Amino acid sequence: MRFALVNGEKREAKPELKGICPNCESEMIPKCGKIKIWHWAHKGQPPCDPWWESETDWHRNWKNNFPKEWQEVTHIDEQSGEKHIADVKNPFGLILEFQHSPLKFEERIAREKFYDNLIWIVDGIDNKPYFNISISSKPIQDKPLVYKINWYGRSKIFHNWIDSNARVYIDFGEDVLWRLLLFDKRKKVGALGPIHKYMFIEDCLTGTEISALRSDK
Secondary structure: OOEEEEOOEEEEOOOOOOEEOOOOOOEEEEEOOOOOOOEEEEOOOOOOOOOOOOOOHHHHHHHOOOOHHHEEEEEEOOOOOOEEEEEEEOOOOOEEEEEOOOOOHHHHHHHHHHOOOEEEEEEOHHHHHHHHHHEOOOOOEOOOOEEEEEOOOOOOHHHHHOOOOOEEEEEOOOOEEEEEEEEEOOOOEEEEEEEEHHHHHHHHHHOOOOOOOOOOO
16 A cells, blocks of 8 residues: 555655554555565554555556545445445545556446446556557547447456446547547457546546547647
């Protein structure tokens, strides 16, 4: 985890600190090595949230776009009492989950059922070369902009996410995010809608509906 409570304050991991998990209130110890990104770990036990995964710089860079108070927020089901730690939860009830590693089908379904208003941001940077040769050069729709994709890559990134019940945006490491709209798994043909990252972030910060790019913008 990125944060633990130190004397009641949300703090990042540093070698000399001792913290408490804001989710389960157990003792946390800082992991501050030379290889992995600095983080907090539960002392002598696995993470209290089974949905939690190790973070990368990609995760942290995305989280840095939002206030610290919005990051790693415990979300509780009022009826069952089940709780999980959302990557980002804004005051308007929107949940952002940043997914770098492959996700099991059963866990994706469970997360989408648990979070009412969820957006996935999927790390597609490793697929950027194939994406660049697969996406059409001209839009197939102007308002909003939509581009056709003929997928030439071996990755199953589109196959794995097209059945999601939540909105899915893929980050290929550019200034634009691509929302996954359609994908035919057999023909490997689909449609994606672009949005500038700064517009996406601004909409999340202000609680407005996520914008869609148009040809006149």
